[in-house]
Amino acid sequence: MQQPTPPYQKARISVTQKKSEIKKWLYGAGDLVTFSGRFFREVFNPPYEWKEIFYQCYLVGYKSTFLIGLTGFIMGMVLTIQSRPSMAAFGAVSMIPGMVTVSLVREIGPVITALICSGNIGSRMGAELGSMRVTEQIDAMEVSAIDPYRFLVVTRVLATTLMIPLLAIFSDAIGLVGGYVAMNIHDSTSIRHFFVAGLAHLEFVDVFPAIIKSFFFGFVVGIIGCYKGFHASRGTESVGKAANSAVIAASLAVFVIDMLAAQITDLL
Amino acid sequence: MKKISEGRTGHTEVEESVGTKAPGAGFSGIGKPADSNAQSEQSSGEERWTAEETGAVKEDEYREETVCAGSGEVPDGNEPVVLIKGVHKAFKDHPVLKGVDLHVNKGENLVVLGKSGSGKSVLIKCLVGLETPDEGELCVFGHDVSSLNYKELNETRVRIGFLFQNSALYDSMTVRENLAFPLRRHKKNMSKERRETLIEEMLDNVGLPDVIDQMPSELSGGQNKRIGLARTLILRPELMLYDEPTTGLDTGTSKEISELIHSLQKKYNISSIMITHDMPSARITADRIVMLKEGVVVAEGTYAELEKSDDEWIKSFFA
Numbered sequence: 362m363q364q365p366t367p368p369y370q371k372a373r374i375s376v377t378q379k380k381s382e383i384k385k386w387l388y389g390a391g392d393l394v395t396f397s398g399r400f401f402r403e404v405f406n407p408p409y410e411w412k413e414i415f416y417q418c419y420l421v422g423y424k425s426t427f428l429i430g431l432t433g434f435i436m437g438m439v440l441t442i443q444s445r446p447s448m449a450a451f452g453a454v455s456m457i458p459g460m461v462t463v464s465l466v467r468e469i470g471p472v473i474t475a476l477i478c479s480g481n482i483g484s485r486m487g488a489e490l491g492s493m494r495v496t497e498q499i500d501a502m503e504v505s506a507i508d509p510y511r512f513l514v515v516t517r518v519l520a521t522t523l524m525i526p527l528l529a530i531f532s533d534a535i536g537l538v539g540g541y542v543a544m545n546i547h548d549s550t551s552i553r554h555f556f557v558a559g560l561a562h563l564e565f566v567d568v569f570p571a572i573i574k575s576f577f578f579g580f581v582v583g584i585i586g587c588y589k590g591f592h593a594s595r596g597t598e599s600v601g602k603a604a605n606s607a608v609i610a611a612s613l614a615v616f617v618i619d620m621l622a623a624q625i626t627d628l629l
Numbered sequence: 630m631k632k633i634s635e636g637r638t639g640h641t642e643v644e645e646s647v648g649t650k651a652p653g654a655g656f657s658g659i660g661k662p663a664d665s666n667a668q669s670e671q672s673s674g675e676e677r678w679t680a681e682e683t684g685a686v687k688e689d690e691y692r693e694e695t696v697c698a699g700s701g702e703v704p705d706g707n708e709p710v711v712l713i714k715g716v717h718k719a720f721k722d723h724p725v726l727k728g729v730d731l732h733v734n735k736g737e738n739l740v741v742l743g744k745s746g747s748g749k750s751v752l753i754k755c756l757v758g759l760e761t762p763d764e765g766e767l768c769v770f771g772h773d774v775s776s777l778n779y780k781e782l783n784e785t786r787v788r789i790g791f792l793f794q795n796s797a798l799y800d801s802m803t804v805r806e807n808l809a810f811p812l813r814r815h816k817k818n819m820s821k822e823r824r825e826t827l828i829e830e831m832l833d834n835v836g837l838p839d840v841i842d843q844m845p846s847e848l849s850g851g852q853n854k855r856i857g858l859a860r861t862l863i864l865r866p867e868l869m870l871y872d873e874p875t876t877g878l879d880t881g882t883s884k885e886i887s888e889l890i891h892s893l894q895k896k897y898n899i900s901s902i903m904i905t906h907d908m909p910s911a912r913i914t915a916d917r918i919v920m921l922k923e924g925v926v927v928a929e930g931t932y933a934e935l936e937k938s939d940d941e942w943i944k945s946f947f948a
Contacts, residue, residue, distance in 0.1 A: 501797035507810075
């Protein structure tokens with residue numbers, strides 16, 4: 362008969378497992394840094410895959426406009442509707458356009474866009490490259506002396522880095538329209554007045570850091586999606602895992618960057 | 630420098646002049662006779678496919694230390710295209726290859742037979758640098774693959790074709806784009822018309838001229854294999870590696886693919902290594918067979934020789 366494992370031994374096994382998990386996580390993080398570093402070496406090294414870059418920009422940018430626009434519109438509406446009672450209590454209803462505009466441009470627009478893109482684009486890239494790894498398409502590129510990193514990763518990361526800031530600006534604009542529509546539920550204001558009053562509150566420190574952080578959001582969404590897909594292990598299960606972990610890791614990275622950006626902006 | 634002939638009739642002429650191919654010149658030297666070459670050079674302008682483009686004359690770009698020891702001892706003309714000496718490979722604590730020795734001569738098709746898990750696929754993946762051996766020498770075209778740097782490895786890879794078990798066609802591209810992809814990367818000066826002609830020729834060769842605008846997902850398993858073969862051959866490799874090309878196909882299709890491989894190989898005078906455990910396929914394609922058991926070569930010979938073996942394990946393949 363098998364003897365039960367003593368409690369001290371169970372604790373020792375648990376500690377060993379935790380150590381091994383931490384070690385694995387650290388190796389993974391180091392690997393991701395190396396993977397990202399390679400992007401900067403390759404991106405400035407011609408020839409460029411222009412056709413593929415434009416195609417990926419089309420997929421990331423144009424194909425996401427409806428989703429981003431709809432989300433931005435809803436966020437603008439919700440922000441206006443939720444803030445109105447508090448603002449009305451202080452007799453500051455006229456400040457709503459300014460508050461909504463600053464909130465959208467500084468924070469909500471870029472962050473919501475990046476999170477939607479993590480789910481939409483990050484998972485697509487993770488699944489697509491993971492599937493290519495499993496079906497040996499990446500190996501087929503390598504043995505044909507075609508660098509899969511340049512063709513698959515550089516193009517995709519470049520597309521997300523360039524397109525997500527544009528999508529964030531688009532989301533801000535549609536969000537303001539949503540805010541204007543919500544404002545007109547209780548009050549009556551012209552679109553010109555709403556936009557002029559809103560934009561009058563925007564300063565350089567509201568716009569510039571938001572655009573800069575959107576580039577970082579775009580980069581992490583692309584690089585994490587590609588990294589997870591590129592390193593999928595052999596097996597169909599790993600494709601789902603790659604897509605899932607790409608979304609989780611990219612979303613987490615977006616929040617971490619946002620927190621760092623908030624701290625840095627605070628110093629300005 | 631010469632170039633290959635143009636147009637749909639090019640391959641007939643390739644067949645006729647294949648015997649005059651200079652050693653190490655790959656497919657750059659094949660095609661029309663000298664006069665015809667001169668004529669087509671005049672007519673085609675920049676549409677050239679030179680030996681330089683195939684990587685065959687880039688020998689001086691390899692570092693000296695990559696040259697295989699002893700490769701010069703073999704008399705000229707008989708030097709093996711592939712020479713594998715004492716290759717070991719293990720995954721964690723599990724040894725897969727335990728000192729494999731084999732060679733492939735020019736124009737020869739070597740079939741590697743063995744049961745699943747005997748290390749067959751790992752062996753050919755080592756030859757193209759997808760896996761790294763723990764020990765031993767893997768000489769391809771006289772250079773040790775494991776000592777090549779990335780650029781040198783890519784120069785070598787251009788001269789090797791690899792047909793994967795599941796064809797590995799790029800599923801986001803049409804058949805035309807799949808075939809054009811390696812040409813766009815490695816034949817940058819080739820005109821669009823010339824590229825299209827080559828793609829059509831190659832699809833004719835594999836008997837699928839009508840699927841050019843279809844997606845791989847719309848094709849059957851056998852058609853996928855044929856397109857995979859066409860994509861691999863379009864760069865005119867000097868060495869082909871087939872990883873179980875008939876796996877998952879019905880008996881009829883499997884025979885068709887084997888005959889196609891055999892005929893294209895003889896047509897283009899390609900050296901090749903085929904990994905399989907499909908005996909009818911081995912009978913059609915093999916010039917010589919090597920049998921791998923638990924990471925070690927246990928038998929070698931022609932199909933007829935091995936068929937007569939008294940060894941129980943060998944007999945189990947031919948039963």
